[in-house]
Amino acid sequence: MTKFSDILGMNARNHLYQSKYNSRKGKRAADSKLVTKSILKKAKLPVPRLHRIFKNERVVERFDFTNLPDSFVIKPSQGLGGEGILVVDRGGEFAGEWVSVDGNKLTVNDLRLHILDILAGKYSMLDLPDKAFIEERVRVHPRFEPISCQGTPDVGVLVFNKIPVMAFLRLPTKESHGKANMFQGAVACGVDMATGVTTKAVKYTSEVKFFPDSRRRLAGIHIPRWEEVLELAVTTAEAVGLGYCRVDIALQPRTTKTGKLKSTPMVLEVNAQPGLKIQLANEAGLKRRLERVEGLPVKTVKQGINIGKQLFAARDEDESIEGGWLNIGIFEEVEVENFLGEKQQIKAKIDSGAFRTSIDEGLARKLGLMDPENILWERSYRSALGREEREVVGVTFYLKGKKIKTAASVSDRSKLKRPMIIARRDLLGFSIRVKEGEAGQEA
């Protein structure tokens, strides 16, 4: 399927894309994290909060480090390959002491020395004197907790011509010392553009199935807020003025007042000459993808995202092929598994107003779902007929080929045409469209 001519090499990247589509101004902005940050801030795009910039040594001497929060990151503005980034995990035993993510104790003097190193140009691209800054630390999203070590995973989205073309999820490992850089031993997972689900993973150049430090599976992980991640990537590329770049985004998890988890995608940095290993992680050629969208007139961000999703869906599931959403009507046929696991065609109605899927008692009995082993719990309903006791049973069914395992309440629908109602709890990822004919149809 993939041919050598589909793969983007260094020569083609530099010659055909990077130098052609990236303005000098954009490149300069991408080279400096601080400039990127200020441009994005002006454009009202989310970036980690900046605590302090160090432009020269005098500022370092004067700065009161004890006012810093317990957790923060020190970064060089023009660092290369994640070098020179110091991640402080928590406060130490005494004031003016911290602990880094790899467990080293840090004093104010250690921090000062590190910043002075950065200013002297130890980590900068051409040994030139650099600026340092301290910013908010993006924590590890709970969904990535089992598949990352020390550092924060990030999602790299390659954007070309306002279209997200390819993406990968980079997971820091023990071997990479918590850094999300592939050449240091981080794991990179290919991502299905349509759904934001990881497909396969590589470490260095060879495929891995499980995360090395926790032995968790790497395929099938759903990146939270995928739609927002794509949108942020495309708007960032636009704001910085780069036609061909990779935007690195991390998800900052937050708990809201009600205790719910909410995450904000934040731009960590923009790379004007993105690496090519993203192709290994996705097992796909980038050149072919770039050629397909080169010169396409893209009017809005949304359109660009939709083009990317439609063209570069990677998984075989209908959900992925249709661009992240499965279109259904009001009246659908579903396949319900009976107690032996055999599928049976059942007529169902889609009702986004109802919360829990319900199934006819007679049908449930016929399918063997009323087996005491399969009854999950009983609950009383308040309905038009007063209080009723209803069983809730486990059901597995297929809607448009997507397997849904859920709990359905049992009710008497024997007088109705459709013995099953699929409710909104089981409709995540579906898009309901009333088809012609359905609008006037009663049941």
Add this chain to the structure above:
Amino acid sequence: MKRIAIIFLLLFLAPTAVGAAAAEATASAEMATPAGTLSIEAVTKQDITERTSAVKGRLEGYLDEKEIGKLSWLNFLQQAIRQAVDKGVSANTIVLVLLFPLVAGLIAAARHLIGLTGFGIFVPAMLSVAFVATGIKVGIIMFAVVFLGASLARKVTERLKLQYLPRMALMMWLVSAAVLAVLLGAVNINLGSLSAVSIFPILILMLLSENFIEVQTGKSRHEAVQVMIQTLVMAIIGAVILKTNWVQKLVLLNPEISLLVMALLDIYVGRYTGLRALEMWKFRKIIK
């Protein structure tokens, strides 16, 4: 900044150094020929002072062998070279200058067609000239000394927690000490050729040691080792080309064509947008 500094240094040293390099190249060439009993001084002195002497260098001999006709656009460079050599310019210098773009072009091709990373074009090209000046074997020994010295120095200075530039200076101090030790020690262990090395190649190696250290700090160990090996291989190939007799003869006798070919090679390499050989190897797994 550092590169500019090195280039300035080269501008100062180049005339003497390339002279020395050329002289040594001649010397080694002379060794190879049956009549190779002349010492370095003898050759250079004869070249400079007695232009009409019967004893001529190997390269000058090549020039005499080939008849060239009247001045035309096909042989204007050959005419000019002959004239310059007759007036005392060393043919060795001319050959080195003619071959340097070839080495640079080959390094560029190694990068863009094969995919060797190395340290850009500057370090391997400098190294190969240094290797020509010292001889490849001695050059590699010096390289190893400087490299090991630099690595050791990095380990030592890491613990001292110094600021960047003083730390670099201290590393230079340690590298210099290592080189000095080898120079002084070589006399005792009968490696005379080591102590006869001129300052120019030593300086190049020592200045490059900063790059060697940088690649160790900036990249993973695996990558640092790869970069070093690739650079070394490129430098050795470059040095071998600079020293090969028939290549020297070819460019000296056909300077117009060879310069044109080198330029065309550079343009081809610059326009090539296909995959590099090593990239093909890297991506072989996703080819179906």
